[in-house]
Amino acid sequence: MTRRADVVVIGSGQSGLAAGYHLRRLGVEHVILDAQVAPGGAWQHAWDSLHLFSPAAFSSLPGRFMPPQPGEVYPDAGHVVSYLADYEKRYELPVQRGVHVEAVHRDGEFLRVVTDTGGWQARAVISATGTWWRPFIPAVPGRADFTGTQLHTVNYRSPGEFTGRRVIVVGGGNSGAQIAADLAHSTELTWVTQREPRYLADDIDGRALFDHATARRRALDEGRTDTGGVASLGDIVAVPPVREARDAGLLKAQPMFTRLTPGGVEWADGNRAEADAIIWCTGFRPALSHLAPLGLRVTRGHIPTEGTRAVGEPRLHLLGYGDWTGPASATLIGVGRPARDAAREIAALLAAASA
Incomplete structure (x- = not known):
């Protein structure tokens, strides 16, 4: 019909x-x-x-x-x-x-x-x-070889299921920072990002981001110089749990690894980290x-x-x-x-x- x-x-x-x-x-x-x-x-x-x-x-x-x-x-x-x-x-x-x-x-x-x-x-x-x-996970070499648990942001619920385990969180945006902060107190956490995390100023939240995005669109529509959009301010909104974990020294990011191994990940210099689970906060x-x-x-x-x-x-x-x-x-x-x-x-x- x-x-x-x-x-x-x-x-x-x-x-x-x-x-x-x-x-x-x-x-x-x-x-x-x-x-x-x-x-x-x-x-x-x-x-x-x-x-x-x-x-x-x-x-x-x-x-x-x-x-x-x-x-x-x-x-x-x-x-x-x-x-x-x-x-x-x-x-x-x-x-x-x-x-x-x-x-x-x-x-x-x-x-x-x-x-x-x-x-x-x-x-x-x-x-x-x-x-x-439509979650995205990058095609990192060795993904099929890893024997632990792999999940995306969409599948993560709470730190309870990872207590005491070795967890690698991949992603330097808001989801990666928030989930890393969620896990920082109860897991052996490794936080991996493509570049050094860029936190917005602590007093900036969604109100300022919306105003900035609107001003950028207005400038583009009027033929003025591109202000760079929200991304020019940073990648991570320092909401209270993220701020607390950061200030406690629990959010120390590592650079992106080059491949997965059966038991974890490996960097270009040969260093490795073992992991029971990898959480892909990759957009x-x-x-x-x-x-x-x-x-x-x-x-x-x-x-x-x-x-x-x-x-x-x-x-x-x-x-x-x-x-x-x-x-x-x-x-x-x-x-x-x-x-x-x-x-x-x-x-x-x-x-x-x-x-």
């Missing part, structure tokens, strides 16, 4: 909900399809100690402030899940759960969305699937396989966009994958503006088609 909707939104994490909010305000008929059986997007799968980089008031979706979490300056992942579930309910967003989108095809005047529960025809599609579902790639039939992807898996609109398919918008789909658009506070812009463009497209 094929159903129709003016707009199909793929994904009901923070980006999909922000899109739904703005489409609803504009009176655009839409449906939000989500593969998860519960609300909360990727946040419901995060490790136990994960906290936001910003206070609740600065981590909000459009239309509704996130309430503060009692006893916490920076809310934890569970609080975010509760907020997203309440947001979805408050605005009566039309989310259909347990629906896995397999592909999007051109179909004359429509885009045809193929799912495991049937098809949809839409005049426009917003892809908001994020990156969590993600955009989860865009459902858009492959449209033939839009270029280098590094990105789809060229103007704002959020795909250059090669004006009926498709991408939301929440990173700065290339809007300044700080992969964050709670940052996704609101590009979601609004996408909804407005789609509303104009639909109005022109019906004129």
